[in-house]
Amino acid sequence: MSGSVAAVSVAVRASELTREFQVPEREPGVANALRSLVRRRTRTVRAVEGVTFDIAAGEVVGFLGPNGAGKTTTIKMLAGLLHPTSGSATVLGQVPSRREHTYLRRIALVMGNRRMLAWDLPALDSYELRRAVYSIPSGHFTTTRDELIERFEIGTLVTKPVRNLSLGERMKVELVGALLHEPELLFLDEPTLGLDVSTQLRLRHFVADYNRRTGATVLLTSHYMADVQALAERVLVIAGGALVYDGRLDQLTEGVDSTRILNVTLAEAADLAGYGEVVGVEGTKVALRVDRRATAATTARLMDAFDVLDLTVVDPPIEEVVAALFDRGTG
Amino acid sequence: MSTTAVPPGWVRRHIAFYRAAAAFDLKSSIQYRWPTILGMLALLSEPVVYLVVWTTVADHNGGSVGGLTLGQVSAYYVVWTLVRNLTAGYSPDNWQRRFQDGTLVDLLLRPVHPVHADIAGGFGFNLPRAVISIPLTALLIALFRPDLSPRLLEVGVFAVSIVGAYVLRAVMFCIVGSVGFWTTRVDAAARVYLAIELLLSGRMIPIVLFPGWLASAATWLPFRYTFGFPIEVLTTSMSTEALLAGLAGQIGWTVVAAGALAAIWRVAVRRFDSVGI
Numbered sequence: 001m002s003g004s005v006a007a008v009s010v011a012v013r014a015s016e017l018t019r020e021f022q023v024p025e026r027e028p029g030v031a032n033a034l035r036s037l038v039r040r041r042t043r044t045v046r047a048v049e050g051v052t053f054d055i056a057a058g059e060v061v062g063f064l065g066p067n068g069a070g071k072t073t074t075i076k077m078l079a080g081l082l083h084p085t086s087g088s089a090t091v092l093g094q095v096p097s098r099r100e101h102t103y104l105r106r107i108a109l110v111m112g113n114r115r116m117l118a119w120d121l122p123a124l125d126s127y128e129l130r131r132a133v134y135s136i137p138s139g140h141f142t143t144t145r146d147e148l149i150e151r152f153e154i155g156t157l158v159t160k161p162v163r164n165l166s167l168g169e170r171m172k173v174e175l176v177g178a179l180l181h182e183p184e185l186l187f188l189d190e191p192t193l194g195l196d197v198s199t200q201l202r203l204r205h206f207v208a209d210y211n212r213r214t215g216a217t218v219l220l221t222s223h224y225m226a227d228v229q230a231l232a233e234r235v236l237v238i239a240g241g242a243l244v245y246d247g248r249l250d251q252l253t254e255g256v257d258s259t260r261i262l263n264v265t266l267a268e269a270a271d272l273a274g275y276g277e278v279v280g281v282e283g284t285k286v287a288l289r290v291d292r293r294a295t296a297a298t299t300a301r302l303m304d305a306f307d308v309l310d311l312t313v314v315d316p317p318i319e320e321v322v323a324a325l326f327d328r329g330t331g
Numbered sequence: 332m333s334t335t336a337v338p339p340g341w342v343r344r345h346i347a348f349y350r351a352a353a354a355f356d357l358k359s360s361i362q363y364r365w366p367t368i369l370g371m372l373a374l375l376s377e378p379v380v381y382l383v384v385w386t387t388v389a390d391h392n393g394g395s396v397g398g399l400t401l402g403q404v405s406a407y408y409v410v411w412t413l414v415r416n417l418t419a420g421y422s423p424d425n426w427q428r429r430f431q432d433g434t435l436v437d438l439l440l441r442p443v444h445p446v447h448a449d450i451a452g453g454f455g456f457n458l459p460r461a462v463i464s465i466p467l468t469a470l471l472i473a474l475f476r477p478d479l480s481p482r483l484l485e486v487g488v489f490a491v492s493i494v495g496a497y498v499l500r501a502v503m504f505c506i507v508g509s510v511g512f513w514t515t516r517v518d519a520a521a522r523v524y525l526a527i528e529l530l531l532s533g534r535m536i537p538i539v540l541f542p543g544w545l546a547s548a549a550t551w552l553p554f555r556y557t558f559g560f561p562i563e564v565l566t567t568s569m570s571t572e573a574l575l576a577g578l579a580g581q582i583g584w585t586v587v588a589a590g591a592l593a594a595i596w597r598v599a600v601r602r603f604d605s606v607g608i
């Protein structure tokens with residue numbers, strides 16, 4: 001659990017949150033299909049196991065994990081869609097699983113792989129319905145809607161049937177729809193899934209801007225590390241249903257990977273295997289993985305032994321670090 | 332930050348929601364012209380088939396069926412047309428789609444129970460059908476010359492019973508749809524329910540033509556209040572007491588169904604696994 005949020009208002013508190021599913025199973029074939037009519041075989045799958053964390057009000061937190069790690073299940077429990085098998089959650093001071101209307105008014109869940117707006121109608125019609133669903137006063141609704149449409153530059157999109165929009169366009173109008181009632185807590189589950197780079201960028205700016213303007217808390221899952229790096233200072237990493245890291249993103253590398261990468265450009269090609277693990281060679285450019293504590297010494301030895309034209313020291317790519325963490329959690 | 336920290340009262344909120352949801356689903360309904368027109372044409376077929384079959388049977392039986400005259404049989408199915416189209420809502424099959432394509436997630440995240448979306452939306456979606464059923468009924472009256480001369484009181488009770496039948500059906504459909512929280516195959520449960528409704532509601536055969544024991548059972552079950560009762564209000568000479576008792580029965584069953592739905596729903600949402608969506 002992150003200790004830094006203890007002193008400030010807590011928006012999300014998950015305590016030993018666990019969710020199990022009963023999954024039907026059978027072997028292939030007609031005989032097995034017939035047998036399963038009489039005798040069902042199920043297996044208990046623990047999708048989330050004893051997850052505990054706090055999120056402070058106004059915080060943007062990245063939620064990382066490989067496919068099937070339990071990210072979406074956790075988010076669905078926090079949104080009140082799934083009832084925990086054990087453990088508890090408190091979000092904005094309310095218990096999500098009670099699904100009180102006063103709670104549902106204060107949150108929004110946007111899932112990149114799922115549409116909330118009516119397929120056949122222009123988004124403006126769906127927005128109008130959301131006004132009634134969330135009892136937003138007409139004047140305030142119009143101001144908020146127009147402001148969001150302008151900020152996202154979707155004025156020409158909201159009058160077209162949603163089915164005629166591209167994936168990126170659809171995601172933008174979906175996000176605007178989710179924000180019309182100005183949720184205090186925004187659950188974003190893979191919001192940039194399948195989007196091009198420029199739409200991803202715009203979406204990130206938009207979420208950051210919404211968080212800054214309204215002070216809303218954001219819990220974001222994404223397979224794109226760039227999303228998390230751009231938006232969240234803190235990350236939760238879940239693997240195999242268990243939380244394996246909760247802390248600052250910039251400290252993740254240090255805590256997980258004890259190596260650094262030396263990118264060396266030599267005047268003449270040479271074998272640097274004796275100085276560390278060679279992870280890449282491109283002509284006279286060599287990428288060398290060395291122990292973090294030996295970085296200075298290795299650098300000095302290289303400078304002495306070779307005609308070094310350029311040398312930079314970097315942390316391993318964050319994707320590698322996270323992948324190592326995933327492996328550690330699922331191993 | 333939230334603009335809805337102090338929302339308006341329950342009644343005002345729900346009236347506003349019903350208006351918006353009905354308008355929204357009406358827009359969905361008329362978005363595609365051809366399916367709308369073809370759907371309306373399909374509507375013509377069922378009452379015309381019943382009318383032709385039953386009037387033919389009556390003709391062969393010397394002008395009556397089970398004590399009903401040709402004019403009464405015609406009246407039953409002419410009013411049937413009106414009732415069928417004015418009480419049409421979303422089929423429980425709709426729930427199957429909701430579970431499979433994930434639209435249920437959006438419904439569950441709303442601070443409004445899905446039954447309200449079904450009642451309001453179903454009304455909006457079927458409004459074109461309800462409107463077209465009025466001239467259609469007039470046409471059938473001209474063609475089949477039913478024995479139909481309701482009193483003003485009966486017309487009033489009929490109007491109320493139509494609303495009651497629509498709401499009762501929508502709530503019952505929602506109960507059937509809740510089966511999806513236990514098994515994803517809502518369509519099987521829906522087929523069973525609709526078959527029972529078809530038989531026991533008076534939709535296919537007037538209840539008065541049932542064997543005694545079945546007619547008695549049908550009178551006590553809720554299905555009659557979704558079809559048979561509103562039709563009987565206009566086509567039979569019911570006493571004022573019988574009309575009011577019928578309305579009370581319809582309201583009673585609606586309250587029971589709503590209570591059952593609330594109880595089932597409390598258990599059902601705890602079971603929701605949202606798998607794959």
